[in-house]
Amino acid sequence: MANVMNVHSSVPTDAGSRHPVAIAGLNHWFGEGEARKQVIFDVNMRIEGGSLTILMGPSGSGKTTLLTLAGCLRDVQEGSVKMFGQELYGASERELVANRRRMGFIFQAHNLHESLTATQNVMMGLEVHGRDDRGRYLEASHHLLGLMGLGDRFDYLPSNLSGGQKQRVAVARALVGNPDIVFADEPTAALDKDSGGRVIRMLKRLGAERGTTTVMVTHDNRILELADRVVTLEDGRVVDDSAH
Amino acid sequence: MTNALARVLGRLPIGWLQLVHSKTRLAAAVAGVAFANVLVFVQLGIFGALSETILVTYELFDADILISANDANTFLEGSNVARQRTYQALTVPGIAAALPVYTALTEWTQDDGNTSSLQVIGIDPGAARFLRQDLRERIPELAILNTALLDVNTRGVDAELMDTVKSGRSIDFELNGRTITIRGAVSFGGGFTADGYLFVSDQTFLRIFQKRISGAPDHILLKATAGAGVAAIVDQLNLIFPRDNLRVRTLERAAQEDLAYQTTERPIGLIFGFGVVIGVIVGIVIVYQVLSTDVADHMREYATFKAIGYRQRFFLGIVLEEAVILALFGFAPGISISWFIYGVLGQKSGLPLEMSVATATMVLIGTILACTFSGGIATRRLASADPADLF
Numbered sequence: 001m002a003n004v005m006n007v008h009s010s011v012p013t014d015a016g017s018r019h020p021v022a023i024a025g026l027n028h029w030f031g032e033g034e035a036r037k038q039v040i041f042d043v044n045m046r047i048e049g050g051s052l053t054i055l056m057g058p059s060g061s062g063k064t065t066l067l068t069l070a071g072c073l074r075d076v077q078e079g080s081v082k083m084f085g086q087e088l089y090g091a092s093e094r095e096l097v098a099n100r101r102r103m104g105f106i107f108q109a110h111n112l113h114e115s116l117t118a119t120q121n122v123m124m125g126l127e128v129h130g131r132d133d134r135g136r137y138l139e140a141s142h143h144l145l146g147l148m149g150l151g152d153r154f155d156y157l158p159s160n161l162s163g164g165q166k167q168r169v170a171v172a173r174a175l176v177g178n179p180d181i182v183f184a185d186e187p188t189a190a191l192d193k194d195s196g197g198r199v200i201r202m203l204k205r206l207g208a209e210r211g212t213t214t215v216m217v218t219h220d221n222r223i224l225e226l227a228d229r230v231v232t233l234e235d236g237r238v239v240d241d242s243a244h
Numbered sequence: 245m246t247n248a249l250a251r252v253l254g255r256l257p258i259g260w261l262q263l264v265h266s267k268t269r270l271a272a273a274v275a276g277v278a279f280a281n282v283l284v285f286v287q288l289g290i291f292g293a294l295s296e297t298i299l300v301t302y303e304l305f306d307a308d309i310l311i312s313a314n315d316a317n318t319f320l321e322g323s324n325v326a327r328q329r330t331y332q333a334l335t336v337p338g339i340a341a342a343l344p345v346y347t348a349l350t351e352w353t354q355d356d357g358n359t360s361s362l363q364v365i366g367i368d369p370g371a372a373r374f375l376r377q378d379l380r381e382r383i384p385e386l387a388i389l390n391t392a393l394l395d396v397n398t399r400g401v402d403a404e405l406m407d408t409v410k411s412g413r414s415i416d417f418e419l420n421g422r423t424i425t426i427r428g429a430v431s432f433g434g435g436f437t438a439d440g441y442l443f444v445s446d447q448t449f450l451r452i453f454q455k456r457i458s459g460a461p462d463h464i465l466l467k468a469t470a471g472a473g474v475a476a477i478v479d480q481l482n483l484i485f486p487r488d489n490l491r492v493r494t495l496e497r498a499a500q501e502d503l504a505y506q507t508t509e510r511p512i513g514l515i516f517g518f519g520v521v522i523g524v525i526v527g528i529v530i531v532y533q534v535l536s537t538d539v540a541d542h543m544r545e546y547a548t549f550k551a552i553g554y555r556q557r558f559f560l561g562i563v564l565e566e567a568v569i570l571a572l573f574g575f576a577p578g579i580s581i582s583w584f585i586y587g588v589l590g591q592k593s594g595l596p597l598e599m600s601v602a603t604a605t606m607v608l609i610g611t612i613l614a615c616t617f618s619g620g621i622a623t624r625r626l627a628s629a630d631p632a633d634l635f
Contacts (some may be wrong), residue, residue: 101553107548111545114265131254157265
């Protein structure tokens, strides 16, 4: 992982802190007026630095909402979400964006830019940190794609890649900037067993070597045994929280 | 191109890559911008020709001051001026000479049945110094009654007939029931008021237009003595003359006022001015439509970039990058087609349609600004790109 870039080394980081994500008394609602519906009920959770935490639960249980709240993609309505010690409740857009730059996102859908090649898509995960030596960005992007088994697909457009290959490019995009924390939603859903295993092993390795924390929503039972912790939600409440 | 843009922008040229990825959309957008450019160029060309043909009448003369009737908004319009004002003006210190000018429109029906409208200008052939240099040596020829100099650029004249005029041979023709001999050709060019000019002596003019009288010219031209302050003379003449029926202006100001009147208050000027506005609006709408669709089609990708941590100005940069590329790509065919149209239209109409560097630069800058404006509006849709929806 030597070529994964430490692009935000200048950002104050406490990624190695014991609990990069600390959630307390979190409630969340969707809709307004009579249509207002509570989807998260008094969730309390601390996530260990460098760990792989899996969120499980049936559809509509609130796991994805929890992921987006912790991922600075939604405003915290009630309760506290601290990211690297910084309170997200009432945080400004600028602060949320600065936090997001320390994160890596892997979506269920790859969401690759159709006009950009695999390399260019991965480079987007680096360019967000500003102008730098493009040669270094290129080298880091190629390195990550190589680790994903896409060394012969650098200049391919997404339309010329299989579903699994696209997802691996998306994973490379999320990891190339050496994020402090990775939020992933069903990252292995589109991958075969080998590719899925490769992605999870890489996340685990990042956790062990660099202290990268991973929070993942998945229904993939093959991964459960690799997780440090599995949190199960039902109807917006944590019903089980077990360390592995 | 991608590498060059990446060096200029300091980032991946996503706007460029998006445009070239959808080649059909790029072609449609470039065609749209080019079409808007052609609209604007043609309207500006005709508008410019209108302006030029208005000014050319004034440029025929070499004088400092013009006395006209108060209602003379153009050179051809308005009441007459009493010739006695000529002598009155000459009493003012600093006035070296004065010349009554007669002008009117008439129809010239040729032997083949074709009709051309002529703006006839009549002056004293002994006052050549009131004319621009190239006319001075020709005007004494008009001392012979019923002779004229014809504008070789007059529209609707049989080519063979015009060749005869150009060769210097005299030809006779009938104008308002009087036989006029054309003794030579001069070159002015037709405009929007008439197909061409006909220069005659004041005496010939009064024979062609028998209802006109020598005591009532249309304008009076004045030449100031060397070193005299023209502005001060104009002020003094305005004190002497009744301001409710006469206007005294420098010749240059009269030309500018005529131009302003015809381009902003007469339908023809308004139509072409409006045409330019329509062209700009068409361009803005087309580019907005293309960019807006482009933004809508990439909403998920933009939302992903937002999640990664890209700020709003990054997206604005992408859309503006696309806007400027479309402006430049659309301008190139736009100016080429317009150039061709200028040539054809100029040849057919006789209008002085000219593609000046200033006009081309102005349209290019206008195109970039209009496309940028469209891009700015299109980015408003980006606000709805919510990264939370990606999960």
